[in-house]
Amino acid sequence: MDLIGLYPTWLDTSVGSGWIVGIIATAHVLFSHTSVAAAIFFAWLVNHAYRTNQPGLLEFVRRYGMFLLVFSYVLGSITGPGIWYSTTVASPRGISALIHSFVWMWATEWVFFVIEVAGVYMLVYLVGKVDVRTHTRIAVIFGLTSYTTMLIIVGILSFMMWPGRPEWAETGGVLNAFYGGNTFAHLGMRTAFMFTIMAVVGGIVAARFEDAELKRRVARTLSVVGIVSALAGVAMLQWYLSTLPETAAIVLENRLPERFPVMLAVAVGGTVLYFALTWAQPRLLMPGLAAAMTVAILVVGLWPEEVARESVRKPWVAGQYVYSNQVVGRDVPGMGVKSEIPKLEAHGWLATHAFIPQELRTVRDGNRVEAGRALALAACSNCHSLSATGMRPLARYFSPAASEGEVAEYLQAALASGNTLYMPQIPLRADEAQALAAYILSTLPGRATATAAATAQAPVKE
Structure with a gap:
């Protein structure tokens, strides 16, 4: 019997692999989105500075650019490979699916x-070292190339939610996978909010200007960009x-914590108020305030948005055919991919998973709990922490008073059919x-107590 080509499971007992990936990815979004928006902003600001003869604006571009070399390009170059590494070990088949579709x-x-x-x-x-025409061309090329990287990445991220065109599954093709109804809406949302992020981070640089008039002009420009982009971001959302x-709409409505929309509303509302304040009173813009606002955007804005976006595509992790537990759940003729569900139905997980220890492939009385742990690792741990901490701990969903038969019946009824929209077919x-x-x-935790209580209440046979 052929084994399914699954990979070893990365188990983190502290917070879970999902949280580790999420933390790295959210930080990377902050760094990368700031740089992309700043590149486009610089293209406009450099041209505006030369046309209106405002060398102070060029100094802002120079200082902000120097800041980005560390903030975005050094830190972003650390978190970027961090995403590759963490997602590859957490979801190797998901990454493989993306590479096979989008390597070029x-x-x-x-x-x-x-x-x-x-x-x-x-x-x-090259500020002040080349002629105006050359410098403005550099700014425009910088802006266009930076935004192109955003366009490509958003297309790939959108494929993870929903393959571009309906015919992709039958015919394949990178453009069929890339362009879909979700792609440009996703791009519009990220574009709007990245300018908001850029304006917040730019305040850290603008706040350090000693020239009060220059600080006022830059602060007000950033405030206008921030307010307009935040409101546009709500519309794009x-x-x-x-x-x-x-399926994503159902998960969004029923499975996400109620605090998520509240956090996003607080993030947008607080951001607009912050920019209104710095527009009305530019002198109040201080490095500490701008830095605190950047952290607030990261924690209250980006984190819930990224978690929500990743959560609503469950149970799929890529292209609506790779489940979050790495099992291929659908045929994709255009990619030469066959569903692995029939093999699992015929032979079971323990017999077909390549990395199940040999002594656990057959369930016996002496290894039942250990075999169950191996199943939980393979089938559940990508989305559910096996410890008390981390993302969606598995133990949270079951009562200590339940019997083994009741839990087993639930597992087979809820998971085997694949009718639970946000769960893989298992x-x-x-x-x-x-x-x-x-x-x-x-x-x-309360299992021993519940078992003892049930035993005490059981009728005594005479």
């Missing part, structure tokens, strides 16, 4: 990124939500369901 898209993005990095150095260090597939043989139930119950 990524290669193109890297070419533009090299131009972007060269562009920021040239823009910063509504457009984005309208393009989500039905066909479990009867002995596997019993083993997984035994393991889950063994992790519940």
